[in-house]
Amino acid sequence: MARYFDVHPHDPQPRAITQVVDLLREGGLIAYPTDSCYALGCRVGDQEGAERIRRIRHLDDRHHFTLVCADFAQLGQLVHLDNAAFRAIKAATPGPYTFILKATPEVPRRLAHPKKRSVGVRIPDSRVVQAILHELGEPLLSSTLLLPGQEEPLTEGWLIKEELDHQVDAVVDAGDCDTVPTTVVDWTEGTPEVVRVGAGDPSRFA
Template identity: 70%
Template sequence: MARYVDIHPQDPQPRLVAQVTEMLRDDALVVYPTDSSYAFGCSLNSHTGADRIRRIRHLDAKHHFTLVCADFAQLGQFVRLDNSAFRAIKSSTPGAYTFILPATKEVPRRFAHEKKKTVGVRIPDNPVALALVRALGAPLLSSTLLLPDSETQPTDGWQIKEELDHVVDVVVDGGDCGTEPTTVVDWSSGAPEVVRVGLGDPSRFE
């Protein structure tokens, strides 16, 4: 049975944030709010989290997970950036963008794309998500809360708990954060390619 944690969407309570991050360190799989939609998240050190997300979402091994980072300095530890990517990505974060970039050796091999050796990274513009990754001191391995055979994404914390009560460990309710996914920009070839148009304005990368 999942634990339900109701956190203030603009001023997250440090005590509750600490409780959630302690559970993340103990291999918990959580659902948490971002600036585009709710998402699944687990620690990079989790031995079970990625496989649990794949089972829940019916994903194959080729799925690109996203590293949700606290700031640009943390993001830079996990991906390689040339000067043009550095400037463009820094100017658009935090925000509703996911960037696919070559992974550094800091990314566990099982989380990088098998052939391309790339990984998705983002810095969300959401106080709860940022509080969690700052308190954790490391990125969250994350994937959008899209459920198979479902036409709509749940946005209510209690509804999420009811639907996922026996497959996740924690539901962090940070209020309604919408259902539109991030805009995805693939920068792995050295130039930006918008591969999914979402909430973030794609024109700055076209």
């Protein structure tokens, strides 16, 4: 059964955050709220965790995982950024955007797109996520919690626990979450292309 953590959205309890991070370090998979919607997350180096996400969501190996970062410095170690991308992404973060960029050698090959060698990255504007990331000291490997056959992500922690009680190790509940996923911007060709309109204003990348 999944452990259930009820945390304050703006002032998350340090003890709960430590316990969540301990689970991640032990190879756990968590469901957690972001500034857009709920996501599934594990450590970047956790190959079994990535496979568990694929099984839950019925994903193939062409799926772009997202590396969720605490800050821009961490993001810059994972993807290649030219000056234009650097300025635009720095201005838009933290926020509900996912950026697809060419991956650096820091990113395990199995996590990057097999042909483009690209990966999704984001910096969420969520105190709960930031607390988890700072305690963990590294990015999270993540994917939107959108279950097969559903059109919208789940938004309530208790319902996620009921649905995924034996498929995840912990559910972090910080109150109801939005149903709108991030806006996704593909920057792999050197210019921004909005490939999914979501919670973030897409006009700044038009």
